[in-house]
Amino acid sequence: MIETVALAPGYRVSRLLKGGWQLADGHGAAVEREAAIADMVAFADAGITGFDCADIYTGVEALIGAFRERYGQLRGAEALDGLKIHTKLVPDWAMLGRVDRRYVESIIDRSRQRLGQERLDLVQFHWWNYDVPGMVETAGWLSDLQRAGKIDRLGGTNFDTARTAMLLDAGVKLASMQVQYSLLDARPENGLVQLAAGRGVGLICYGALAGGFLGERWLGTAEPSGPLDNRSLVKYKLIIDDFGGWALFQALLHTLQAIAAKHRVGIAAVALRHLLDRPQVACVIVGARSARHLAATLDADRLRLDEDDRRKIAAILAERQGPKGDTFALERDRGGRHGAIMKYDLNAVPA
Secondary structure (H helix, E strand, C coil), rough: CCEEEEEEECEEEEEEEEEHHHHCCCCCCCCCCCHHHHHHHHHCCCCCCCECCCCCCCCHHHHHHHHHHHHHHHCCHHHHHHHEEEEEEECHHHHHHHCCCHHHHHHHHHHHHHHHCCCCEEEEEECCCCCCCCCCHHHHHHHHHHHHHHHHHHEEECHHHHHHHHHHHHCCCCCEEEECCCCCCCHHCCCCCHHHHCCCCEEEEECHHHHHHHHHHCCCCCCCCCCCCCHHHHHHHHHHHHCCHHHHHHHHHHHHHHHHHHHCCHHHHCCCHHHHHHEEEEEEEECCCHHHHHHHHHHHHHCCCCCCHHHHHHHCCCCCCCCCCCCCCCCCCCCCCCHHHHCCCCCCCCC
């Protein structure tokens, strides 16, 4: 049995979650449906019973819905009930000024249909542009749908500290906040971690392996100069630049490799364990495309870092230069390096 956490009273989920972004259409290499479903079955059988997706991850909700159906057939209703599927509601940037109660309910109903669930386990809400009013009202409509039985728990995703507090102060009961957090990106520590601790909000973290950069493949390699393989690598190469550049990144990898060798695990397990041990971190999403990464993921569950390991990691992180600012602030700047590669309008309006 792997570690679990009570994200809210009566809501328990594995601390390691299988991510869905890398399975989205247009992310990178094409996804083979039957292989992807078999991989999800393997993760669930191993105890990783939490799965992360979103309304804007093209094709992923439907893929997880097919997995749920298959898992119920293979393992029975009790095993199916043990799964937790975390999705999102992310209105398009261009749609924000027109979001209303009907639009919100139609998105939720579409997710319920795709996933094959009468009640969604956790819906994580996002609002692209703080200058457009309606954020709190939209969260309130989600709360209404929660009371109506269409949603079990509510969370947020990529809100900064001030807006997280605003939602909580408005009475929105956030069980979680999903944010980018890793050895390379510690922006949640610039206020959000402290707020979450004081208000009982668990952090669900993505980007923990920086799209695969935090692994043996990149150890000792020259800085890439040509096109990268997928959107994740493009995104997280920018984070490495902000972290302190390729030389500091390589120093981090060498430190992680030495710790990994001592514990007979891989670099990824050390990076995941470090994040699982951070204050207020409830769950960590692993964006594994296939079950080939399952054993390495499970290593993170059993690994325990000692004081010498933590001291060595802290010595490298003391040289970190960034990224600076609050959670997701860089990505909200559509003209900036990070914002320019984002896709802000992926949520086709339901009929």
